[in-house]
Each structure stands twice: as C-alpha cells, then as structure tokens.
Amino acid sequence: MTTAHPVPAGSSPGSALAAGALPSSAPVGASSTTRPDGAAPAIEIVALRKAYGSNVAVRDVSLAVGPGEIFGILGPNGAGKTTTVECLAGLRQADGGTVRILGRDPQADPASVREVLGVQLQEAELNERMTVAEALRLYASFYESPADPAELMDLLDLTPHRARQFGKLSGGQKQRLSIALALVGNPQVAILDELTTGLDPQARRATWELVERVRDRGVTILLVTHFMDEAERLCDRLVIIDQGVVVAAGSPAELIESVDSSRVLRLRLEPHEEAQALEILTGLADVQAVTREGHEIEVTGTRRVLPAVVLALAEADVVPDVRTVTRSLEDVFVHVTGRTYDHTGATGPTATDDRSSTEGAGR
Amino acid sequence: MTTQTATHPQVAAPRRRKIAGTGWHGLRTLTLTEARLLLRDPGTVFFALLFPTVLLVGVGFAIPGMREVMTDAPPPWGGLTAVAVYVPVALATAVATVALTTMPVYFATFREKGVLRRLSTTPMKPQGLIGAHVVINLVTVCVAALLAVLVGSLVFDLAAPANLSIVVGSFLLGILSMFSLGMLIASRAGKASTASAIGMTLYFPMLFLAGMWTPGPIMPEALRTIGGYTPLGAATQAMTTGWFETGVPVSQLVVMAVWTVVLLPLAARLFRWS
Numbered sequence: 160m161t162t163a164h165p166v167p168a169g170s171s172p173g174s175a176l177a178a179g180a181l182p183s184s185a186p187v188g189a190s191s192t193t194r195p196d197g198a199a200p201a202i203e204i205v206a207l208r209k210a211y212g213s214n215v216a217v218r219d220v221s222l223a224v225g226p227g228e229i230f231g232i233l234g235p236n237g238a239g240k241t242t243t244v245e246c247l248a249g250l251r252q253a254d255g256g257t258v259r260i261l262g263r264d265p266q267a268d269p270a271s272v273r274e275v276l277g278v279q280l281q282e283a284e285l286n287e288r289m290t291v292a293e294a295l296r297l298y299a300s301f302y303e304s305p306a307d308p309a310e311l312m313d314l315l316d317l318t319p320h321r322a323r324q325f326g327k328l329s330g331g332q333k334q335r336l337s338i339a340l341a342l343v344g345n346p347q348v349a350i351l352d353e354l355t356t357g358l359d360p361q362a363r364r365a366t367w368e369l370v371e372r373v374r375d376r377g378v379t380i381l382l383v384t385h386f387m388d389e390a391e392r393l394c395d396r397l398v399i400i401d402q403g404v405v406v407a408a409g410s411p412a413e414l415i416e417s418v419d420s421s422r423v424l425r426l427r428l429e430p431h432e433e434a435q436a437l438e439i440l441t442g443l444a445d446v447q448a449v450t451r452e453g454h455e456i457e458v459t460g461t462r463r464v465l466p467a468v469v470l471a472l473a474e475a476d477v478v479p480d481v482r483t484v485t486r487s488l489e490d491v492f493v494h495v496t497g498r499t500y501d502h503t504g505a506t507g508p509t510a511t512d513d514r515s516s517t518e519g520a521g522r
Numbered sequence: 523m524t525t526q527t528a529t530h531p532q533v534a535a536p537r538r539r540k541i542a543g544t545g546w547h548g549l550r551t552l553t554l555t556e557a558r559l560l561l562r563d564p565g566t567v568f569f570a571l572l573f574p575t576v577l578l579v580g581v582g583f584a585i586p587g588m589r590e591v592m593t594d595a596p597p598p599w600g601g602l603t604a605v606a607v608y609v610p611v612a613l614a615t616a617v618a619t620v621a622l623t624t625m626p627v628y629f630a631t632f633r634e635k636g637v638l639r640r641l642s643t644t645p646m647k648p649q650g651l652i653g654a655h656v657v658i659n660l661v662t663v664c665v666a667a668l669l670a671v672l673v674g675s676l677v678f679d680l681a682a683p684a685n686l687s688i689v690v691g692s693f694l695l696g697i698l699s700m701f702s703l704g705m706l707i708a709s710r711a712g713k714a715s716t717a718s719a720i721g722m723t724l725y726f727p728m729l730f731l732a733g734m735w736t737p738g739p740i741m742p743e744a745l746r747t748i749g750g751y752t753p754l755g756a757a758t759q760a761m762t763t764g765w766f767e768t769g770v771p772v773s774q775l776v777v778m779a780v781w782t783v784v785l786l787p788l789a790a791r792l793f794r795w796s
Contacts, residue, residue, distance in 0.1 A: 250642060250795075270645065278643035283636035288562040289555070297555045300548030301644040344644065 199262070201226045201348050201379040202247065207256035209242050216242040218403035220256075224396075226347075229370065229380045231390040231397030233488065235500060239403040240383045241281065244350050247381075248278050260348055274303055277346035277378075279337050281353050287326030291317050291336055294325065295343055302344035311339045315369060331362035335369070342373060349373065352383040367393055387488040387500065399492060406495045415486050418494040421447065422464050423486075425455045426472075426479040436479070439471050457484075547645060553654040560658060570624055570662045574616035574670040581608055582678050589678060592739075599739045602766065606680045607738035609671065610761035614732045614754050616666040617697050620659045621704035622721040622728070628655065629708035630717035633796060642795040649790065656701060663697055681766065688764030692775065696757025699778040702785035703753060709793040731755040738762070750774055753781045 202224035209217040217239040224230040232240045245251040247258045249265030249272060258264070263271040285294055295312065299305035312318045315335040320328065328336065334354060341349050351370065355363040370393055374380055384390055390397050391411045399407040399414075407414055428436055433456070440449050440458060445467040448459040458468055465483065472479060492500045561567055582588050582605040592599055592607075599607060632638045641651060674680050683689045703724070711717035731749035733741050741749070749755025756774035763771040 248643060250639075273643070273645040276643075280636065280639055280643065283640035285637055285640070286556075286559050286632075288559050293555060293558075297548065297551055298644060300551035301646045302547065303645075340640070341643075 199226075200224055200259075201228075201261055202230070202381055203257075203259040204243070204247060205257045207243060207246055207258060208254045209239075209246055209251065210254055215403055217246070217253075220398075220400060220403070220405050222398050222405065222408065224379060224381060226379050227374065227377060228395045229374050229382055229393050231394035232381065232383045232400060233387065233390040233394075233397050234385060234400035236385055238385075238400045240385070240400055241352055243400070244278075244352055244381065244383055248272070248276060248350060250278075274344060275347045277341035277344055277349040279341035279349070279351045279354060281356070283337065284333075285325040285336075287324060289325050290322050291325070291328070291332075292321040294336060295339060298340050298343045304345055306343050306345045308343065311343060314372060315339045316365075330357050331359075331365075334358060334362075334366065338366075338369065338373070342378070346378060348379045348381070350381045350383070353385065354382075355384070355386065355389060363389070387492070391488050399488070399495065401492070401496050407491055411488060414488060414491045418491050419486060420462065421459050422462055423484040424458045424460075424465055424468065425452065425482045425484060426458065426468070427455050427482075428477065428479045432477045432479075435475060436472060436477050439475055439477075440468060443467050443471055455482075546647070546650060549646075549650050549654065552646065552650060553657055556654050557658050557661075560662075566624060570616075570620050570659075571666045571669065573619055574612045574666050575673045577615055578605070578608065578612040578670050578674050579677060581605065581612075582674075595739045599766070602681055603679050604738070605674070605678045607762070607766070609674060609680060610758045610765060611733050611737050612670050612674070613667045613693060613761060614696065614758040615729060615734065616663050616670065617693075617700050617757065618725060618728055618732070618754050620663050620666075621697070621700035622707070622725045623718070624662075625655060625659055625701070625704045626707035626711060626717040626721045627714050630711040631714040633711070633794070634713050636796065639796045652705065652790070652793070656705075659701065660697060667693065683765045684768060685764045688770065689761050692757055692760035692764055692771065692778075695775060695778040695782070696753065696760070699753035699757070699781040699785070702782045702789060705789040706785050706792070709789045728752060728754040732758040751777055753778055 200223040202222070204223075205221050207217050207220045208215070220239065220243050222230070222232075232243060234240050242251065246253040247260065247265065249258075249269030253266055258266055260272045260276055263275075265272045265276075289297070291312065292308065295308035299308050309318075312321055315338060317332070317335055317339060320332055323332075325333070325336070334357075338351065338354065341351065354370075355366050358366060367389065370380060370382065382390070382393060394411060396410050397408070397414075398405045409417065426436070437449065437456070440446055440456070443460070443464075445464045446458055446460040447464075448457075450457045450459075458464060460467070465481070469479075469481060489500050492498075585604075588604045588608070591601060591603055593601075595602075629638075638651070671680070704721070707717055707720050707724075711720060729735075731745065731752050732754040733749070736742070736745065746755075746759070750759055750773060756777040760771040760774035760778070763769060763774070
C-alpha cells in the first residue's frame with residue numbers, strides 16, 4: 160500500500176483543529192466535553208492548572224475521552240503531560256480546573272477512583288525480591304473485583320517469567336509487569352505514562368500491540384507519550400500539549416490533514432521516459448506542482464494525486480517507481496507551535512521514524 | 523466488546539465509593555508478602571533477629587568479669603552477675619536496631635524507587651503499609667528479644683524477672699515509642715541514604731543513654747537522669763526496675779507514652795508517598 164494515511168470519513172480540511180483544541184481563552188462549552196457520538200466521557204479534564212511555585216507546569220488543559228478510546232496526550236518532555244495525569248489520578252492537588260473519571264471527582268475524593276482507575280507511572284519500581292506472580296497476586300488483593308493474575312500474565316507474555324524476581328527482569332519485562340499491575344484491578348480506565356520509553360524498537364512494537372489488546376477488552380486508555388510515531392500509531396484521538404497548554408486536538412489523520420491537505424509523491428523513471436511523463440503530469444487536474452529532486456520527480460497535489468498520476472502514466476505505458484512522502488504529527492507540532500519538535504527522550508526513535516517514507520510500487 | 527462497564531458511571535458511583543472507602547482490602551496479603559520478602563533478605567533478618575543475642579553473648583564472654591557475681595555493688599545490684607544487668611540493654615538494642623535502622627531505610631528505599639507512588643494508585647491506604655511493617659517489625663523484635671533472653675539464660679546465670687508484667691509492658695511501650703520515632707524518619711526521608719544517616723545519628727547516642735557502654739550501676743547519675751527522658755533510656759530503666767526491683771517505674775512509663783502520643787500521629791500526618 161502506498162497510501163500514507165487513511166482518509167478520515169467525511170472530514171473536511173480545517174475542521175479538525177476546531178474540535179477540541181480551543182485556545183485557553185475560549186469558553187469551555189459542551190463541544191469540548193462531549194464526544195462526537197454523544198456518549199458520556201470516561202475522562203474529562205476542564206481548564207486544569209497546576210504550578211510548582213512560580214513554575215507553571217500545566218497552564219490550561221481541557222480534554223474529553225470517550226469510553227473505549229485510546230486517547231493520547233502528546234508533547235515534548237516538560238510539556239506538563241505527567242502533571243496533567245497525576246492531577247487526573249488524584250495523586251496531585253490541582254490549582255484550578257476540574258477533572259472527572261467516570262463522573263467521579265479524583266481531586267475531592269481520590270479513593271473514589273482507585274477501584275476503577277489503573278495507573279502505570281514512570282519509574283515506579285517494586286521490591287527487587289518480589290516475583291512477577293507475587294506482585295500480581297498482591298496488587299490483585301487490593302481490589303474488590305480484580306482481574307485474574309494468570310490471565311493477565313498470559314495477555315502480557317509474563318507467564319514464562321512468573322517466578323522471576325523484579326530486580327532480575329529486563330526493561331521490557333518490567334514495563335509489561337507495570338502494565339499488568341495497572342490492569343490487575345480490572346479498571347475501566349487506564350492511564351499509561353511513557354510506557355515505551357527505554358524499550359528497543361521491537362519491544363516498543365510489541366507493547367503497542369498489547370495496548371490495542373487491552374483496549375479490545377473494553378478499557379478506556381489515556382496514553383501519555385512524547386513519541387510522535389507512538390501517538391500516530393495507537394491513538395484514536397489525541398491532544399498535543401506544549402508548555403502546559405493544549406495546542407491541537409483531534410484524530411492523528413485529522414490533525415495532519417488540517418495542517419496540509421496536499422499529498423506528495425516521488426517518481427523514479429527511466430531517463431527516456433521523463434520528458435513524456437513531465438508533460439502528462441503537468442496536465443493533470445489533481446497535480447499542483449512538479450519539481451525535480453535529483454533523480455526523482457516530486458509531485459504535489461490533492462488527495463487523489465496518487466491514483467491520478469499512476470493511472471495517467473500507465474495509459475502512456477510509463478510505469479514509475481512511486482514513493483509517497485508522508486506528513487506526520489511532527490509537522491503538526493511545528494505548524495501549531497512554530498518550533499521544531501525537541502526529541503529529548505534518551506532512547507527515542509530516530510527522526511526518520513517520525514517523518515517516514517513508505518516504499519511501494521505504483522501498481 | 524465495547525464495555526457495559528462505562529455506560530452508567532453515575533449509577534455505579536455511589537456503590538463503588540462505599541466499597542472503595544474501606545481501603546483495607548489485601549492487608550493480610552500485604553503483610554504476608556512483605557514478611558516473605560523480608561525473609562529473602564538474609565542480611566537484614568540475621569541482623570534484626572540475632573544482633574541482640576550476639577551482643578549479649580559477646581559482651582558476656584568478651585569482657586572480663588561480666589559473668590561474676592557483683593558483691594560490692596549497692597542494692598539492687600548486689601548478688602547479680604554483670605551480664606544479667608546487661609539484659610535490658612540488649613533488649614533495648616534489639617528495639618533500637620529495628621526502629622532506627624531497618625524500618626526507616628526500608629520505607630525510604632520504597633519511596634526513592636517509586637514503590638510507594640505505585641501503591642498510592644491502588645485502593646490500599648498508606649496506613650496499611652505502615653501497619654503491615656509495624657506488625658512485621660514488632661514480631662521481629664519480640665522474636666529477637668526472646669531469643670536473646672533464652673540463649674542468655676542457657677549460657678549465663680540470669681536472674682528471673684521480679685515483675686514480669688512490668689518488664690513486658692516496658693518492653694512493648696519501648697517498642698511503641700521507638701517505632702514512632704523511627705516512623706517519623708520513615709515518613710519523611712526521601713532517600714535510603716538520608717534515612718540511614720538520620721537513623722544512625724540517633725542510634726548511637728540513644729544506645730549510649732540506654733547504657734550500652736555503662737550498664738546498670740556503672741552509669742553516672744547525671745547520664746541516668748538525661749537517659750530517663752529519652753524513649754530508649756526510659757525503656758531500659760523501666761525494664762531494669764521490673765527485672766531487679768520492686769515498684770513501678772512511673773516516670774519512665776510516662777516518658778515513653780508521651781513520646782509515642784506525640785510522634786506517632788506526627789509521623790502519620792507527615793507521611794509522603796513520593
């Protein structure tokens with residue numbers, strides 16, 4: 160497949176940013192607290208504010224997450240993501256705004272959400288000598304109606320390591336146990352904070368699949384990440400947070416579409432075909448620009464530019480190698496903040512992962 | 523499977539809140555698990571359980587004259603072996619070791635590593651963890667003390683307590699007051715090294731005032747007076763009174779009770795998860 164992104168059904172360019180990314184001064188109305196389908200939100204944050212002394216970590220964050228969604232909070236390190244979810248989980252007292260989980264107020268009564276909320280925190284360890292099975296059994300005992308530890312171990316591929324002590328687990332195994340512990344109370348809502356930081360690429364992909372498996376069990380997931388590709392791959396919808404403020408909100412496809420609805424492809428042709436191809440390309444309605452980039456021809460156009468170009472060239476018996484150049488959430492970030500995205504994550508993916516190019520043949 | 527779970531959160535809320543409010547679910551499992559984990563740490567177990575015994579036996583054999591009957595000492599010391607007089611000190615040491623080293627370091631390590639933070643996301647209350655560790659350490663200290671007295675009786679000529687209930691009561695009140703002090707460190711120290719440093723800073727002066735180096739009749743009167751106001755010194759003096767004398771050590775018992783009543787609520791109030 161060469162299509163860069165699934166085309167969001169019925170969405171018009173430009174509408175995405177209006178959905179929930181209202182700037183701080185905008186009144187918080189029904190539009191930002193209800194989902195498109197009108198279901199009551201599983202998570203609701205309205206005008207959250209939290210400062211540590213003179214340092215304002217969260218200036219103004221509002222979001223609403225529907226039941227069963229994987230919702231992302233994306234932003235560079237220090238953007239206020241973790242503070243936001245700590246306030247949401249009732250682990251930290253907010254300075255202003257309201258938070259609700261399934262209609263309960265974790266700020267006023269943190270105990271009210273403990274049975275229904277699972278939280279996976281960054282850098283939270285266990286007693287080094289506690290085994291995987293012991294940890295799950297212990298944490299299960301805290302809840303009224305816990306999940307079956309054995310089933311969770313199966314789900315998270317921990318069964319082979321059940322008798323291993325925490326101190327001897329690998330980073331990926333610790334992370335999976337951490338997710339298991341967040342789920343052992345059979346929560347309806349789970350907060351997962353930077354769950355793939357420190358994992359190798361293979362373990363990251365495996366963890367992503369796990370998150371989807373968990374969602375398939377009916378758990379609403381709030382995913383905190385500074386990885387663009389992770390948010391793009393996993394989230395149904397997301398907010399981008401920068402310097403304590405929501406700067407964009409919507410589905411990954413909507414966000415990318417809203418920044419730039421054009422599509423870019425690169426063609427590689429036999430030298431003798433180039434003149435003819437250029438002539439055909441410039442005559443197409445869906446093509447906006449054609450430029451030469453080294454040995455390749457870059458074509459910019461509408462969403463339909465790919466089939467139009469391939470079809471037109473095929474009719475002239477020209478079969479190029481086609482590569483689509485995809486835009487990513489990183490472009491969205493640059494667009495809304497005017498700054499480049501600061502990859503300060505120690506083991507983050509390389510930049511090429513984020514702005515990826517998908518290889519593929521044009522037929 | 524999109525959830526029957528989250529459809530009517532408003533309806534579910536009051537019922538859940540009542541259950542969630544208990545916060546004691548799993549206290550038994552927590553206590554047993556923590557105890558089992560402690561047993562996996564042979565160094566700590568050995569130190570906590572055997573140190574008082576080793577101390578008593580070591581002092582009895584290493585220091586000349588400890589096993590001889592004191593003939594020239596004033597009452598109530600006359601007719602006792604020196605090592606017998608040292609028994610309350612050894613018991614106080616058992617209490618201090620757990621209260622000022624084991625417990626604060628354990629909690630600070632948990633805090634440093636985020637174990638407490640993770641626990642705070644569950645329905646378990648902080649009091650649950652404190653309670654579990656107080657129980658575990660209480661058992662540890664009692665076993666250690668019993669072991670010291672038992673081995674001491676087998677090896678040396680020890681006097682039977684004159685008033686067992688005063689000895690036991692003083693010992694338990696000593697544990698309470700010292701655990702309260704230890705828990706205050708445990709509640710605040712952000713790092714294991716900090717907890718260890720504070721604990722050790724208190725440990726040796728407390729042992730000094732409890733008569734570690736000047737047991738029984740050797741302790742100067744001024745030192746004894748000062749020691750009587752510290753929890754550990756009061757515990758030692760009260761146990762000594764119960765063991766070798768008649769009468770009730772009222773002042774020492776009150777001192778220990780006051781330390782407990784002041785420090786324990788303070789520790790619970792100042793407790794932090796991270």
